[in-house]
Amino acid sequence: MALHEYRKLFLESIYSIENISTYLQPRIPLLSELQLTIRQESIMLLYIRHEDMNLSGMAEKLGISKSAVSQAMRNLEKEDLLHRSINENNRREITLSLGENGKILKQQFEDFEDEILEKYISNLDLDEMKQVRNILLKLEEMIRNDEERDHK
Template identity: 40%
Template sequence: MDNQNENELFNLVTEINEITYSMNARLIKEYRSLLNEDLSSKQIILMDLVKKESRLSISQLAELMNVTSSAVSQIVSKLEREKYLLRTINPNNRREIIVQLDERGHHYYSKEEEINKEIVNRFYSRLKMEEVIQLRDILVKLNNVVEEELSREEMRGE
């Protein structure tokens, strides 16, 4: 790629990133208050992982978050006290603690789904279906490129 094309690509990607950041920041500002929860980003990441898998052990969470089991236990303890998460002992391995969403955790994600539906109805519905499909396909393609490249680097030990 020559310098002119490289600069043009860089400028386009910079513009895309700024637009995406600005849009997401406005949506978060508009809708975060509706969730009315006082959760840190680490707590939300941990809860997102639990929601996605429905149940995870403390050690699995630690591995996924790239932190110690002790750090995960501290976050889980606070979220358990506030009824976002529930800890139970794995009956098949009594030394393993399983984490699942609790009452407030389920409520949080129900509310989040309502907000996402409102965002779709309010904003995405103003695009043509083909445009939404095209946007999704481009993002999937870019995500695959990133994953392939990073996997290649990991295999080379970089």
């Protein structure tokens, strides 16, 4: 298969994922009401999925500076989504926790995932879903290995 055919398939896949996100995002009411920046939204959704993650981990995962995460955190704290506090066991470390609106958002996100699973995902063929997952994992591994080689 020619490179341009791979490009076409890759871009169609990316556009499809973006469209799915655009269609479904309004189903998380609090997320729509808050009018967060893309960065703030990314931080929130990352934290909801990885509640043990700290500021440094978020910065690394999002490919931004710790300072950029801290700046975004100001509004998240103001909106009572996330809170920063000093880790009593290691005073140099900042821990994060969900605020009241953060807990509501997390519940809405979990309800949203359940709805998507029931309404759409469960109607797909399980073997095809496994195949898609395996392809994405293989692509991720190829890219990670390539990046690790480049950074040695």
